[in-house]
Amino acid sequence: MELLSLPGLVLAAALLLLVLCLRTRRTRQPGDPPLIKGWLPYLGVSLKFQKDPIGFLKTLQKQYGDIFTLLIAGKYITFVLDPFQYQLLLKYHRQLSFQIFGRKLAAKAFSVKKLLENDDLNHDLHGVYQYLQGKPLETLLENILQNAKQIVDIQLGESKNWNTTQILTFCRSVIFELTFATIYGKILADDSKKIISELRDDFVNFDDKFLYITSDIPIELIGNAKSMQKKLIQFFSLEKLTHIQGWSEIVQQRQNILEKYYNLEDTEIGAHHFAFLWASVANTIPAMFWAMYYLLRHPEAMEALRDEIDHFLQSTGQKKGSGFSIHLNREQLDSLVYLESIIFEVFRLCSHSGAFRIVEEDLIISSDTSDCRLRKGELIAIFPPMLHNDPEVFEAPEEFRFDRFVDGGKKKTTFFKRGKKLKFYIMPFGFGANKCPGRFLAIAEIKLLLFLFLTYFDFEILDNQPLRQNHSRLLLGIQYPESDVSFRYKAKV
Ligand code: HEM
Numbered sequence: 001m002e003l004l005s006l007p008g009l010v011l012a013a014a015l016l017l018l019v020l021c022l023r024t025r026r027t028r029q030p031g032d033p034p035l036i037k038g039w040l041p042y043l044g045v046s047l048k049f050q051k052d053p054i055g056f057l058k059t060l061q062k063q064y065g066d067i068f069t070l071l072i073a074g075k076y077i078t079f080v081l082d083p084f085q086y087q088l089l090l091k092y093h094r095q096l097s098f099q100i101f102g103r104k105l106a107a108k109a110f111s112v113k114k115l116l117e118n119d120d121l122n123h124d125l126h127g128v129y130q131y132l133q134g135k136p137l138e139t140l141l142e143n144i145l146q147n148a149k150q151i152v153d154i155q156l157g158e159s160k161n162w163n164t165t166q167i168l169t170f171c172r173s174v175i176f177e178l179t180f181a182t183i184y185g186k187i188l189a190d191d192s193k194k195i196i197s198e199l200r201d202d203f204v205n206f207d208d209k210f211l212y213i214t215s216d217i218p219i220e221l222i223g224n225a226k227s228m229q230k231k232l233i234q235f236f237s238l239e240k241l242t243h244i245q246g247w248s249e250i251v252q253q254r255q256n257i258l259e260k261y262y263n264l265e266d267t268e269i270g271a272h273h274f275a276f277l278w279a280s281v282a283n284t285i286p287a288m289f290w291a292m293y294y295l296l297r298h299p300e301a302m303e304a305l306r307d308e309i310d311h312f313l314q315s316t317g318q319k320k321g322s323g324f325s326i327h328l329n330r331e332q333l334d335s336l337v338y339l340e341s342i343i344f345e346v347f348r349l350c351s352h353s354g355a356f357r358i359v360e361e362d363l364i365i366s367s368d369t370s371d372c373r374l375r376k377g378e379l380i381a382i383f384p385p386m387l388h389n390d391p392e393v394f395e396a397p398e399e400f401r402f403d404r405f406v407d408g409g410k411k412k413t414t415f416f417k418r419g420k421k422l423k424f425y426i427m428p429f430g431f432g433a434n435k436c437p438g439r440f441l442a443i444a445e446i447k448l449l450l451f452l453f454l455t456y457f458d459f460e461i462l463d464n465q466p467l468r469q470n471h472s473r474l475l476l477g478i479q480y481p482e483s484d485v486s487f488r489y490k491a492k493v
Pocket residue numbers: 098102132276279280281283284287353354355356428429430431434435436437438439441442443476477478
């Protein structure tokens with residue numbers, strides 16, 4: 001029987017399922033945290049968790065306390081829910097590794113394989129994350145502003161009358177184009193617009209399957225994920241890279257490092273670029289979507305933000321005018337407290353990032369309340385959305401309140417639980433040493449775009465219905481909406 005014939009594939013899938021089911025037959029032993037496996041072999045409680053993650057975990061928390069183990073898609077994950085216990089991940093950092101988890105994910109999702117065995121490459125690539133902070137970050141921001149100017153100028157020309165489109169489609173297009181131009185530069189080709197649109201569509205096609213790609217299912221069995229992956233890696237082949245001009249410092253530094261570890265022609269260099277491009281847009285797109293969606297549905301938020309922007313423009317002697325003429329740096333962006341509060345409120349409501357570590361050796365961890373045993377090869381995770389939805393920390397957590405992070409005209413940074421001040425209260429970017437290195441850029445990019453859109457355009461939402469999140473990014477980042485939402489915009493007169 002040919003391995004790739006239909007019966008061959010069915011047999012391979014059946015064998016795989018059997019192996020996966022056998023791997024998930026573990027029982028609770030003395031000292032283990034409570035173990036909740038659900039009814040379904042291998043899948044465990046995946047479906048219940050995916051349907052209503054917060055509600056499901058809250059129910060389990062009432063029954064079992066703040067630490068318990070769940071079987072989710074073939075993986076045993078011990079959740080630590082009390083925010084004062086998040087530190088356990090730091091305290092036991094020697095035995096709890098992010099690296100193995102992250103590298104396995106990179107190997108499967110992006111075909112970046114060398115990181116699995118080469119610590120030096122990993123170390124060097126982490127070293128250049130400094131180019132996403134400080135002075136290089138200021139340069140990136142100046143470039144975003146310049147690139148955004150071109151996008152806004154075109155839109156201003158095309159929207160003298162109302163332009164109707166959909167929020168997610170609009171945000172995808174703007175964030176993808178802007179981020180690519182800022183980080184990778186300009187594609188030198190007459191049809192560069194078409195090339196970028198095609199790249200974006202391939203990215204969306206791949207990204208739609210990301211939750212499955214991160215599971216144990218071989219990527220070859222997930223629709224066209226493998227061919228999309230290949231195509232996206234191919235986009236960054238040596239020959240094609242030479243046609244992209246104006247790389248940012250971070251991309252140039254990464255390329256220098258990659259050339260030290262690979263032959264120049266090695267396709268895995270392209271895989272690293274693809275992974276970085278994915279990281280730079282995959283969460284920023286839905287975050288931008290929700291920011292616009294909530295602003296459009298909350299006129300009081302829109303008004304407060306417009307006032308803040310008008311006040312800033314007046315105080316810095318800048319006029320809105322018809323053409324694009326705005327200047328602002330990171331410090332100025334950060335002084336806009338309502339703008340920041342709106343973005344934090346979006347993160348609070350829409351981020352479903354967990355932070356994971358692989359347990360490298362059997363180990364007993366001592367929490368404030370008890371000791372519990374963790375097993376080698378399993379996962380331990382914190383899930384900050386539980387904190388984000390905790391009514392003791394955030395009153396009426398289900399509501400969007402644009403000024404939740406403003407107090408007396410200043411940024412509000414103190415939040416309490418059980419009468420104790422919380423060290424962490426908004427955590428969309430992971431935790432500890434592996435926190436997202438692009439977080440400053442992401443926040444600045446969203447702030448800048450909202451600032452420019454509100455300065456130059458009027459907006460109206462057309463489908464003003466409540467919208468649910470689709471949970472396709474559960475544990476992995478900012479959620480996507482269940483459907484897109486129509487809106488219209490027009491250049492201000
Ligand atoms: C709203 C937007 C963003 C969100 C919510 C987000 C969130 C995250 C999260 C949760 C992680 C994993 C951290 C962990 O598991 O401990 C991560 C990693 C990462 N992010 Fe972001 N991110 C965003 C934007 C960006 C941007 C704009 C860039 C780059 C320009 C970026 C680059 C990266 C990279 C390179 C990593 C992997 C870090 C490593 O190698 O350990 N991210 N991000």
